[in-house]
Amino acid sequence: MTSEQPFKIAVPDDALALLKRKLDDTRLPDEVNAAEWACGAPLADIRRLVSRWKDGYDWRTHERKLNALPMFTRTIAVDGFGELNVHYVHEKSAAKGAIPLLFVHGWPGSFLEVTKVLPLLTSASADHPSFHVVAPSLPGYAWSEGVVEKGFHAKYYAELFNKLMISLGYTEYVTQGGDWGHVLTLTTASLYGPKHVKASHTNLPMCEPPKFFKNPIVLLKCLITSFTPREREAAAHSQNFFKDGMGYFAEQTTKPQTIGFSLADSPVGLLAWIYEKLVAYTDAYPWTDDEVLTWISIYWFSRAGPAASVRIYYELALSGELIVFPKTTVPVGLSFFPKELARFPKPLLRSKGKIVFESEHEAGGHFAAYEQPEALVGDLRKMFGRSGPAAGVVFGCTGY
Amino acid sequence: MTSEQPFKIAVPDDALALLKRKLDDTRLPDEVDAAEWAYGAPLADIKRLVSRWKDGYDWRTHERELNAFPMFTRTIAVDEFGELDVHYVHQKSAAKGAIPLLFVHGWPGSFLEVTKILPLLTAVSADHPSFHVVAPSLPGYAWSEGVLKKGFVAEHYAELFNKLMISLGYSEYVTQGGDWGHVLTLAAASKYGPEHVKASHTNMPICDPPTLSENPITFLKCLIASFTSREREAAAASLDFFKNGMGYVAEQTTKPQTLGFSLADSPVGLLAWIYEKLVAWSDAYPWTDDEVLTWISIYWFSRAGPAASVRIYYEFAHLDNPKRARFPETSVPVGFSFFPKEVMQLPRVLLRAQAKIVFESEHEVGGHFAAYEQPSALVSDLRTMFGKSGPAAGVVPGCTGY
Numbered sequence: 001m002t003s004e005q006p007f008k009i010a011v012p013d014d015a016l017a018l019l020k021r022k023l024d025d026t027r028l029p030d031e032v033n034a035a036e037w038a039c040g041a042p043l044a045d046i047r048r049l050v051s052r053w054k055d056g057y058d059w060r061t062h063e064r065k066l067n068a069l070p071m072f073t074r075t076i077a078v079d080g081f082g083e084l085n086v087h088y089v090h091e092k093s094a095a096k097g098a099i100p101l102l103f104v105h106g107w108p109g110s111f112l113e114v115t116k117v118l119p120l121l122t123s124a125s126a127d128h129p130s131f132h133v134v135a136p137s138l139p140g141y142a143w144s145e146g147v148v149e150k151g152f153h154a155k156y157y158a159e160l161f162n163k164l165m166i167s168l169g170y171t172e173y174v175t176q177g178g179d180w181g182h183v184l185t186l187t188t189a190s191l192y193g194p195k196h197v198k199a200s201h202t203n204l205p206m207c208e209p210p211k212f213f214k215n216p217i218v219l220l221k222c223l224i225t226s227f228t229p230r231e232r233e234a235a236a237h238s239q240n241f242f243k244d245g246m247g248y249f250a251e252q253t254t255k256p257q258t259i260g261f262s263l264a265d266s267p268v269g270l271l272a273w274i275y276e277k278l279v280a281y282t283d284a285y286p287w288t289d290d291e292v293l294t295w296i297s298i299y300w301f302s303r304a305g306p307a308a309s310v311r312i313y314y315e316l317a318l319s320g321e322l323i324v325f326p327k328t329t330v331p332v333g334l335s336f337f338p339k340e341l342a343r344f345p346k347p348l349l350r351s352k353g354k355i356v357f358e359s360e361h362e363a364g365g366h367f368a369a370y371e372q373p374e375a376l377v378g379d380l381r382k383m384f385g386r387s388g389p390a391a392g393v394v395f396g397c398t399g400y
Numbered sequence: 401m402t403s404e405q406p407f408k409i410a411v412p413d414d415a416l417a418l419l420k421r422k423l424d425d426t427r428l429p430d431e432v433d434a435a436e437w438a439y440g441a442p443l444a445d446i447k448r449l450v451s452r453w454k455d456g457y458d459w460r461t462h463e464r465e466l467n468a469f470p471m472f473t474r475t476i477a478v479d480e481f482g483e484l485d486v487h488y489v490h491q492k493s494a495a496k497g498a499i500p501l502l503f504v505h506g507w508p509g510s511f512l513e514v515t516k517i518l519p520l521l522t523a524v525s526a527d528h529p530s531f532h533v534v535a536p537s538l539p540g541y542a543w544s545e546g547v548l549k550k551g552f553v554a555e556h557y558a559e560l561f562n563k564l565m566i567s568l569g570y571s572e573y574v575t576q577g578g579d580w581g582h583v584l585t586l587a588a589a590s591k592y593g594p595e596h597v598k599a600s601h602t603n604m605p606i607c608d609p610p611t612l613s614e615n616p617i618t619f620l621k622c623l624i625a626s627f628t629s630r631e632r633e634a635a636a637a638s639l640d641f642f643k644n645g646m647g648y649v650a651e652q653t654t655k656p657q658t659l660g661f662s663l664a665d666s667p668v669g670l671l672a673w674i675y676e677k678l679v680a681w682s683d684a685y686p687w688t689d690d691e692v693l694t695w696i697s698i699y700w701f702s703r704a705g706p707a708a709s710v711r712i713y714y715e716f717a718h719l720d721n722p723k724r725a726r727f728p729e730t731s732v733p734v735g736f737s738f739f740p741k742e743v744m745q746l747p748r749v750l751l752r753a754q755a756k757i758v759f760e761s762e763h764e765v766g767g768h769f770a771a772y773e774q775p776s777a778l779v780s781d782l783r784t785m786f787g788k789s790g791p792a793a794g795v796v797p798g799c800t801g802y
Contacts, residue, residue, distance in 0.1 A: 021425055025418060029664040029707030031657060033548050039714055040658030148433050247659075250650030257431060258440030258647075258676045262662035262669030264429040269662030269669055276658045307429030314439060 004168075007071040007087060007143065009063050011301045016059060019267060019300065023054040026268050037279075041272040049275065050268050052289045059301075062294045069115065073143065076163045078156050080149075086164060087143035087303075088136035089114055093122040095130035097398045099384055100170035102161055102188070103135040106179020107309060108274040109367060110298045111137045116373035121380070128381040129388075129399020134173075136164060138180065139304075140311060146304030147311075153319045154326075158188040162196055172196060172394045176380065178204040178368055180312060183321070190326035198393035199356075201333035201380060203368035206344050207325050207352045218351045227345075230360070234336075234343035241341045245280060248273065252313035253322075260307025263299075270306050271296050281366035283339035325352065331390050333357035333383040335376060339365030356389035357382065404568075407471040407487060407543065409463050411701045416459060419667060419700065423454040426668050437680070441672040449675065450668050452689045459701075462694045469515060473543065476563045478556050480549075486564060487543035487703075488536035489514055493522040495530035497800045499786055500570035502561055502588070503535040506579020507709060508674040509769060510698045511537045516775035521782070528783040529790075529801020534573075536564060538580065539704075540711060546704030553715050554587035554728075561585075562592045572596055572796045576782065578604040578742075578770060580712060583727070590728035598795035599758075601735040601782060603770035606744050607727045607754040618753040625749045630762075634745035641743045645680060648673070652713035660707025663699075670706050671696050681768035683741035727754065733792050735759030735785040737778060741767030758791035759784070 028050070031043040070091050075083045089111050092098070101121065105113045114135035121131040138157070140146035161184070165173050175185035175197055182202040189197040227235065251259050262269040274296055278287060299306045316322050332353045336343070338361065349355065359379045364372035383390045384399055392398055428450070431443040470491050475483045489511050492498070501521065505513045514535035521531040539560070540546035561584070565573050575585035575597055582602040589597040610618040627635070651659050662669040674696055678687060699706045734755040738745070740763065751757070761781045766774035785792050786801055794800060 018425060018427065021421075025421055025425075027418065027422075027665050027705075029657070029660040029705050030546065030548065032550055032711065034550070035657060039711070040655035041661065043657070046661060146430065148430060150432055150434070244654045247647075247651030247654040251647030254644045254647040255440035255676060257429070257435060257443070258672050259662075260429045260439075261441065261446060261672035262666050265427050265668045266662050266666035268665045272658050272661035276655060305427075305429050311432065311439070 004072045004074050007073045008067045009071075009143065009301075011059065011063060015301060020054070022267050023050060026050050028268070041276040045275070046268060046272050049271060049289055049292060053267065053271070053293050057290055057293045059297055062290070062297070069118075074164070074167065076160050076167070078160050078163075081147060081152060081156060084139055084147065084160065085145040086136050086139070086160065087111070088134060088164065089118065090134050090168060091118055091122050092132045093124055093130035095124040095400055097396070097400050098122070098124075098130040098132045099394050099397045099399045100165065100173035101131040101133050101380075102165055102173055102175045102185065103133060103369070104161065104175065104177040104181035104185050105135070105138065105141070106177070106181045107312065108277050108299070109179060109181075110142050110295070111135050112295060112298060113367060113369045117369045117377050120373060120377040126400070129385045131380070131399070132170065134165060134168060134170070136161065138184075138312065140308030141302060141304075142298050143303045146308035150315070151319070152315050154184055154187040154316060154321045155191060157184045158191045161185075161188050162192045165196070172198055172397070174199045174201070174384065174390070174394060176201045178202060178366065182206065183316070183325075186328060187321070187326055189328040189330045193328055193330040197330055199331045199333070199384070199390045200328070201335070201357070201383060203335045203337060203376060204340055204342065204366070205334040205336065205349050206342055207349055218348055230338065231343065234338055234340070237339065238341065238343045245341070248277070249313065252310040253317035254314070256310040256314045257307065260310060263306035263310070267300060270299060274299065281339070281341060282371055283337070283363050283365040285365070285367070285371045328353055330354070331356040331393065333379065333390065335359045335361065335368065335379045337361050337364035337366075337368050337372065340368075341366055404472045404474050404490075407473045408467045409471075409543065409701075411459065411463060415701060420454070422667050423450060426450050428668070441676040445675070446668060446672050449671060449689055449692060453667065453671070453693050457690055457693045459697055462690070462697070469518070474564070474567065476560050476567070478559050478563075481547060481552060481556060484539055484547065484560065485545040486536050486539070486560065487511070488534060488564065489518065490534050490568060491518055491522050492532045493524060493530035495524045495802055497798070497802050498522070498530040498532045499796050499799045499801045500565065500573035501531040501533050501782075502565055502573055502575045502585065503533060503771070504561065504575065504577040504581035504585050505535070505538065505541070506577070506581045507712070508677050508699070509579060509581075510542050510695070511535050512695060512698060513769060513771045517771045517779050520775060520779040526802070529787045531782070531801070532570065534565060534568060534570070536561065538584075538712070540708030541702060541704075542698050543703045546708035547711075551715065551720075553719060554584060555591055557584045558588040558591045561588050562596055565596070572598055572799070574599045574601070574786065574792070574795060576601045578602060578768065582606065583716075586727060586730065589730040589732045593730055593732035597732055599733045599735070599786070599792045600730070601737070601759070601785060603737045603739055603778060604742055604744065604768065605736045605738070605751045606746060607751055610750065610753070615753065618750065621749050621753070622747055625747060627747060630740075631745070631747060634740065635747070637741070638743065638745045645743065648677070649713065652710040653717035654714070656710040656714045657707065659710060663706035663710070667700060670699060674699065681741070681743050682773055683739070683765050683767035685767070685769070685773045730755060732756070733758040733795065735781065735792065737761045737763065737770065737781045739763050739766035739768075739770050739774065742770075743768050
């Protein structure tokens with residue numbers, strides 16, 4: 001394993017030129033009258049975004065801003081997969097006793113999702129705990145090398161993360177994740193907790209549905225629990241997602257390479273594929289065009305290319321890891337945001353692990369760290385703070 | 401309705417130039433080692449096809465070949481949708497008593513699927529019946545105008561086809577279709593048969609599964625039927641399709657426009673999306689690169705653009721009355737041809753319960769694109785079904801086929 005290398009994004013000029021040529025030659029489809037969002041990303045939005053991407057949006061400005069983040073790369077060896085070069089954000093708090101925290105993004109996210117919580121998590125204060133934050137880019141995302149061998153299952157991500165944290169001097173740490181970040185940190189906790197992973201927090205609590213024979217009590221509890229109006233709303237929102245929003249999932253879990261050709265070759269294709277989710281998944285988040293375009297550009301200019309980012313669906317669906325969630329003994333914290341995609345019943349979630357912290361929010365969706373950074377950090381501070389339910393889980397790291 | 405206009409494809413030079421520029425700037429993904437077909441269209445195939453498309457494949461040559469077919473356009477009014485300009489192939493047989501036949505393609509097909517059976521269907525002989533053939537491009541495909549108003553569903557296609565046939569002087573006719581072609585000709589038979597549609601043939605027989613409450617006898621029959629080994633094999637293949645090959649359906653039935661941006665903008669994206677199915681759904685058909693590229697080019701250069709072609713999935717999945725039968729009943733005689741590599745194969749006992757099956761045929765080779773892969777076999781089935789002593793002989797009064 002090589003030692004840490006500081007990393008600055010430096011997209012080559014010819015890559016920018018290629019993008020410009022492609023954008024100039026964008027061929028847009030027409031649209032069914034009054035379609036709005038019913039059939040997918042609206043034409044008016046995409047047209048406006050392409051126009052801005054062509055003229056006005058300045059990648060170099062945003063590249064510079066991203067490069068102000070403390071970013072690094074290092075090579076980590078993973079059993080059976082050789083060495084992988086991992087890109088990550090790493091910021092230490094000034095607080096000596098800060099708690100090491102591994103933050104893992106999902107799809108269509110990126111390390112960008114840590115940028116708003118980062119200063120809040122690392123800030124030192126007598127009133128709240130602080131964290132040392134490590135936020136890797138998943139293999140095949142942003143500037144992390146992609147995996148070209150088959151079978152990179154959840155346990156290999158876990159091995160990668162654990163080795164990364166240990167290499168940074170954090171043999172004990174806590175985790176935070178949503179989307180794939182949740183599945184993968186859960187696996188990490190299952191395999192490397194409680195020895196290394198001391199606690200886990202997620203903003204997308206999920207688990208597999210109960211089988212009557214195995215957990216009759218839990219199933220019955222779920223059936224007879226009177227759900228609050230908020231829970232009913234959230235459940236309806238979930239149902240909508242499962243009914244109308246899973247096309248990407250079906251394609252990515254079965255033919256990631258087929259859709260990969262479009263994502264790699266077409267800026268507008270990639271934009272529409274992701275933008276549809278950025279809006280659908282968030283709680284009326286006021287995306288600016290440049291914000292969207294930076295989010296997409298990270299995929300477009302990624303080291304492994306956009307097609308690599310969807311393979312995780314295929315690999316984890318094939319291995320069954322998408323439906324069988326590993327058991328873990330470490331304390332777990334759950335934050336519920338109203339516009340999250342999937343809402344699982346609380347009795348069920350509580351039966352799956354040692355839930356020490358729960359929090360319900362009034363606003364926020366799937367990208368909680370990006371949409372509601374204060375709220376999410378507020379939860380982590382409560383969970384790990386002085387009198388919190390996970391206070392002192394990391395030996396010697398009170399957070400202060 | 402306007403009268404028939406002869407039609408020649410004439411893709412503008414700047415469209416060709418744009419395609420060339422895009423192909424030159426194609427950015428390919430990498431690939432998982434030894435992926436082959438497991439993850440989707442293989443990189444080596446797509447790379448080779450893009451290379452050929454860029455240099456070597458000559459659209460104008462293929463355009464000329466397509467223009468040798470008797471193609472036309474005409475405007476048809478559809479209730480609540482106004483007038484639609486429909487592109488179609490129309491060839492009359494020299495046989496005076498030829499049977500009018502409506503041939504309807506599906507996705508990712510096109511009117512191209514009629515080109516091999518056309519000369520066989522229209523050929524005159526004392527030994528077999530002949531057909532007058534009408535093969536429209538579905539709205540939003542090839543050079544048929546697309547529909548921009550929501551809700552264009554089965555009965556509208558049926559109305560379109562029926563009016564087209566009647567406008568061509570065929571007030572009584574038979575139909576042939578697979579894929580959407582089957583669903584839509586079934587709708588036509590249901591709505592306009594037996595007055596206009598006299599019989600239907602399909603190479604992709606499908607139907608809704610029976611429920612105990614609605615069709616108890618069929619339901620029970622399915623449970624106790626002893627399936628042939630062939631039916632079991634076919635069921636296993638179907639299962640693989642349902643498990644691993646339906647990603648495109650999930651996206652096209654829910655977010656066709658999101659996908660549409662890729663299909664409209666990226667030649668390689670469109671190529672991969674369709675090529676994956678051309679190979680997966682055919683029975684070891686020896687596609688040549690130029691064959692594939694012509695197939696894709698029809699989508700690329702289509703009048704409404706490639707995004708229009710996938711909207712049919714959305715419309716059918718969002719009917720305001722979901723209880724409306726997807727596969728409506730019809731009283732007209734029906735013929736089935738079973739090809740071993742068809743993607744969806746259902747137990748025969750189930751299919752037989754759904755309609756008046758007068759003709760069945762089992763084949764040893766062939767897949768989803770039967771008319772294109774096995775033209776002689778398919779035409780032979782139609783000849784047997786509609787011929788002198790066939791089970792549907794004389795369904796169209798005055799049109800014996802001879």
